[in-house]
Amino acid sequence: MTREEGRIHAGYAVIAGAANSGKSSLFNYLVGKNISPVTPGRGTTRVPLSGICHRAGDDCQVCLIDTPPLASAVNLNLLDWMDAACLLVDATRLGEELSSPEASELFRRFEGRPVVLGLTHVDRFDASLWRALLNQAGLMREFPYAVAMCPPRGTGAAEMLDALVRLLPMRRRLFPDGCITLHSERFLVSELIRTELFHVLPEEIATSTAVQIEEYSLRDSKTYIRANLLVSRHSFKGIVIGRRGQTLQKITDSASRGAGDLLGKVVLPDLWVKVRESWPDNRHDLLELGYVI
Ligand SMILES: Nc1nc2c(ncn2[C@@H]2O[C@H](COP(=O)(O)OP(=O)(O)O)[C@@H](O)[C@H]2O)c(=O)[nH]1
Ligand SMILES: [Mg+2]
Numbered sequence: 001m002t003r004e005e006g007r008i009h010a011g012y013a014v015i016a017g018a019a020n021s022g023k024s025s026l027f028n029y030l031v032g033k034n035i036s037p038v039t040p041g042r043g044t045t046r047v048p049l050s051g052i053c054h055r056a057g058d059d060c061q062v063c064l065i066d067t068p069p070l071a072s073a074v075n076l077n078l079l080d081w082m083d084a085a086c087l088l089v090d091a092t093r094l095g096e097e098l099s100s101p102e103a104s105e106l107f108r109r110f111e112g113r114p115v116v117l118g119l120t121h122v123d124r125f126d127a128s129l130w131r132a133l134l135n136q137a138g139l140m141r142e143f144p145y146a147v148a149m150c151p152p153r154g155t156g157a158a159e160m161l162d163a164l165v166r167l168l169p170m171r172r173r174l175f176p177d178g179c180i181t182l183h184s185e186r187f188l189v190s191e192l193i194r195t196e197l198f199h200v201l202p203e204e205i206a207t208s209t210a211v212q213i214e215e216y217s218l219r220d221s222k223t224y225i226r227a228n229l230l231v232s233r234h235s236f237k238g239i240v241i242g243r244r245g246q247t248l249q250k251i252t253d254s255a256s257r258g259a260g261d262l263l264g265k266v267v268l269p270d271l272w273v274k275v276r277e278s279w280p281d282n283r284h285d286l287l288e289l290g291y292v293i
Contacts, residue, residue, distance in 0.1 A: 010061040011168035014079060016106050017088035018097050019069045022120040025151035026088065027051055027066035030161055033262055035181055035188060036066045037195035038152075041203040044195065046291055048078055050182040052175050053161065060165045061174050063182075069102070079109045084167045086160060088118045088149070091125060091133050098140045107141065114167045117146040118160055123153070185263055186216045189225055190290075192262065193255045193269060197229070197240075200250050205239055208232040208280050210289040222266045223259075230276040230289070240273045248273065 015023045024036035024045050031051030037044040049066045064086075065078065079085070087106060089097045097103060107115060117137055122130050130148040137146060145163035149156030181188065190211045197206040208231065215226040229251075231237050241248045252271050259267035279285035 006172060007170040008059045008061065008173060009165045009168045010171050010174045011083035012063045012065060012081060013084040013086055013164045013168070014065045014067060014082045015086045015088060016067055016079075016102075017069075017118075017120075018090065018093070018100065018102070021088040021090045021097070022118075022149065022151035023088050024066050026086075026118065026120075026149070026157060026160070027064050029151055029154050029157050030062075030064060031180055033180055034192075034258065035183075035262070037191060037198065039195065039198035039206075041198050041206065044198060044207075049191075052180050052182075055161055055165060058165075060168070062161065062164055062168065063174065079106065082110075082113070083169060084113060084164055085110055085115045086118055086164060087115050088120050088151075089137065090121045091119045091148075092121050094119070094133065094137060095140070098137060114144050115141075116160065116163050116167070117141070117143040118149045118151075118156065119146065120149045120151055122148040123150040123155070185223075186213055186225075187290075188262060189213070189216075189223075189255075189259045189267065189269075190227065192258045193227060193229075193251070193271070196251045196254045196258065199254065200247055201240060205231070205236050209236070209240065210276075210279060210285075210291075212289060222268055223263070225259075225267065225269045226272070227269060228272050228274045230274055230279060232275075232277065232279050234275050234277075237273050237275055 015027055017023050019042040024038045027036045028034050030053040035051050036049050045066055045068045050063055052061055052063050119133055119137060134146045147156045147159045190213050194211045197209050210230040212228040212230055217224050229240055231240055248271055252269050255269045256267055
């Protein structure tokens with residue numbers, strides 16, 4: 001079918017792979033917005049995230065789904081809805097990650113559908129070795145496309161998008177023009193505030209601090225957000241606030257900047273630190289705070 005008939009390459013592609021393989025960096029790069037949290041810590045992406053990317057000068061719609069590391073049931077069920085998968089494998093752990101149980105499960109679930117390989121962290125090798133690394137991966141599994149990548153720098157990203165577009169079916173447009181994600185602004189801002197925690201707090205405290213939005217309102221064309229940062233221990237509260245409130249102020253300022261960039265409007269967060277003892281160990285709290293259990 002041709003584009004004249006109103007059909008374009010459009011569909012859903014999941015980005016899968018081990019923690020820190022570069023999934024969220026690639027997702028943000030291709031979508032062109034910092035929707036998904038990227039930090040050096042492990043497991044910062046807590047729920048599947050959607051981002052729609054377009055290719056300059058071409059009419060196509062690729063809805064990327066960034067995922068937390070694969071094992072959770074929600075992730076596995078989600079795979080059934082995807083047209084293609086982009087498996088990211090850290091080239092420094094090639095053998096280990098490609099033969100992991102999670103990768104095997106992905107291939108099993110994707111039987112009959114394409115899985116493209118993105119070999120990340122190739123910046124740690126001389127460029128003359130990239131081809132050899134891709135060949136080595138090809139000996140372990142067969143891929144319709146395999147791309148050497150460094151997602152934070154965008155290396156290989158355009159090539160990966162080309163590969164995914166080629167593999168997506170021709171169908172009617174799936175999303176309205178200009179749509180970049182299926183999530184609400186409120187959700188995106190709460191994730192952005194959570195990401196900032198990882199930049200200023202020790203990982204142990206950042207991972208056990210939840211963001212609870214209490215008010216999200218528009219006044220004088222400014223977006224006001226009142227949110228609680230729920231820490232899991234009394235002793236963490238002072239650390240999140242910092243001396244004379246400096247740490248909390250830093251989180252507030254960078255969240256305001258990040259949300260402004262993401263949404264293209266003035267966003268004023270008002271953050272409060274509260275204690276909810278041991279919430280990460282409580283199923284009800286996890287559900288209430290939007291975590292996948
Ligand atoms: N040097 C290098 N760092 C990378 C690469 N891909 C990701 N990172 C870094 O690894 C960390 C985790 O990246 P992220 O995209 O959040 O990985 P995810 O856990 O798979 O979503 C961040 O600090 C990234 O900057 C890469 O190809 N090369
Ligand atoms: Mg991630």
